[in-house]
Amino acid sequence: MDVIVDRLLMLMAELRDRGESRLPSERDLASQLGVARGTLRKALERLQDEGIVERRVGRNGGIMIRQEHPVMQLEGLNPHAPFKVQRQLHRIQGVPALLSGQGIESATRVLKTEERGANNLEATKLGLTAGSRVLVILRLRLANSEPLSLEQMTLPAARFPGLLDRSLNSLYEMFERDYDVTLASVDEDINISRASASVAQLLKITIGTPLFDIERVSRDEAGIPVELSHDLFNATLTTLTHTAGRSVNDAGLNLHGEPHVSAQLR
Numbered sequence: 001m002d003v004i005v006d007r008l009l010m011l012m013a014e015l016r017d018r019g020e021s022r023l024p025s026e027r028d029l030a031s032q033l034g035v036a037r038g039t040l041r042k043a044l045e046r047l048q049d050e051g052i053v054e055r056r057v058g059r060n061g062g063i064m065i066r067q068e069h070p071v072m073q074l075e076g077l078n079p080h081a082p083f084k085v086q087r088q089l090h091r092i093q094g095v096p097a098l099l100s101g102q103g104i105e106s107a108t109r110v111l112k113t114e115e116r117g118a119n120n121l122e123a124t125k126l127g128l129t130a131g132s133r134v135l136v137i138l139r140l141r142l143a144n145s146e147p148l149s150l151e152q153m154t155l156p157a158a159r160f161p162g163l164l165d166r167s168l169n170s171l172y173e174m175f176e177r178d179y180d181v182t183l184a185s186v187d188e189d190i191n192i193s194r195a196s197a198s199v200a201q202l203l204k205i206t207i208g209t210p211l212f213d214i215e216r217v218s219r220d221e222a223g224i225p226v227e228l229s230h231d232l233f234n235a236t237l238t239t240l241t242h243t244a245g246r247s248v249n250d251a252g253l254n255l256h257g258e259p260h261v262s263a264q265l266r
Contacts, residue, residue, distance in 0.1 A: 004033060004035055004039060004040065004043040005043045005046055005047065005197065005207060006200075006206050006207060007033055008023075008029075008033075008043055008044070008047060009047075009052075009197065009200060009201045009207075010204070011023070011032075012052070012053075012065050012201060013201060013204055015065060016065065021064055021065045022062050022063070022064055022065075023053065023062065023063040023064070023065065025062070026040060026041065026044075026063070029063075044063060046197070047197060050196065050197040050198055051066060051198065052065070052066060052197055052198055052201060053065055053066060054066055104143045104144055105143070105144050105145070106141070106142065106143060107141075107142040107145070108139055108140070108141055108142070108168070108169045108170075109139065109140040109142070110137065110138075110139050110168050111138045111139060111140055111202075112136075112137075112138040113135070113136065113137050113138070113164045113168070114135075114136050115133055115134070115135050115136075115157055115164065116133070116134065116136065117130075117131040117132065117133060117134070118130065118131060118132050118133070118134045118154075122134055122154050122228055125217050125225065125228045126154070126155075126156055126217075126225045126228055127224065127225045128156060132156065132157075132158075133156075133157035133158065134154050134155060134156060134157055135154070135155045135156075135157050135160060135163055135164055136152065136153070136154050137151075137152070137153045137154075137155075137164075137168055137171075138150070138151070138152050139151045139153070139168065140202055140203075143237065146204075146237065147202065147203040147204050147205075147234065148203075148233065148234055148237055148238070149203075149231055149232060149233040149234065149238075150199060150202060150203065150231070150232045151229060151230070151231045151232075152229065152230045152231075153171070153227060153228070153229045154227070154228040154229070155226070155227055155228075156225075156226070159179065159181065159226065160175075160179055160181075163179075166178075175226070181220055181226055182220060182221055183218045183219070183220065183226060183227070184219060184220055184221040184223075185218070185219045185223070186216055186217070186218045186219070187216070187217045188214055188215065188216045188217075189214070189215045190212060190213070190214050190240070191212075191213040191214075192210055192211070192212065192213065192235070193210075193211045193213040193232070194207075194208045194209065194210060194211065195207055195208060195209045195210075195211055195232075199211070199232060203232075203234050205234060205236070209234065209235070209236065210235040210236075211232045211233060211234060211235055212231075212232070212233040212235050212238055212240060213230075213231075213232055214229075214230070214231040214232075214233065215228075215229070215230050215231075216228070216229040216230075216231065
């Protein structure tokens with residue numbers, strides 16, 4: 001069953017790339033995939049339960065790929081990965097700069113942006129009062145055209161006026177250049193999760209592929225929280241590295257003169 005679901009997800013990714021949202025009829029799908037219609041229906045029911053497809057009736061009905069972008073739901077590594085991205089835990093660095101430094105081409109797809117009231121977790125992590133306005137940005141990061149990570153970033157709206165009207169490819173550089181905000185320290189909690197169907201579809205991986213699940217809180221030079229992010233990195237393409245020094249100076253820099261990053265591996 002998982003194989004059929006994965007083949008359907010790959011087909012949907014191809015249809016999305018062509019700007020299409022309707023799957024072929026069940027008869028055509030079953031023939032195309034070489035499976036019985038009963039088996040196909042079970043796979044489609046799973047995708048419907050995940051909120052990835054929906055059935056519509058009427059003249060313009062059919063099996064439709066849902067257009068809403070998924071919330072980051074968390075549910076075998078490929079030994080022949082075409083490349084590995086080294087993410088250094090002791091450095092504060094955006095994904096474009098990280099990839100560029102390793103000779104890897106980067107690209108960003110902004111999937112969704114919104115301004116809304118902060119939920120309790122966001123307010124606590126960012127030091128805000130409940131309901132304060134925040135900016136939420138969901139992005140897909142690509143490395144050499146391969147989906148690398150999903151990132152949901154939450155920022156205090158008052159600190160970044162007009163941000164959602166700008167290009168959102170490289171935010172850390174924009175923070176410093178346009179908003180006079182310099183990130184000085186980061187706390188990261190790192191877990192291992194597995195890709196759900198919706199996440200697998202966006203990252204173009206099989207359901208259950210291991211992911212580095214990283215929650216990050218970044219602070220400015222005054223220690224005020226600036227960013228809350230939740231990143232899902234394809235572990236097939238990513239290696240986490242850390243350089244430890246014997247001391248960290250008062251400016252929060254390690255022995256390499258780089259901002260200190262506190263990382264917890266779980």
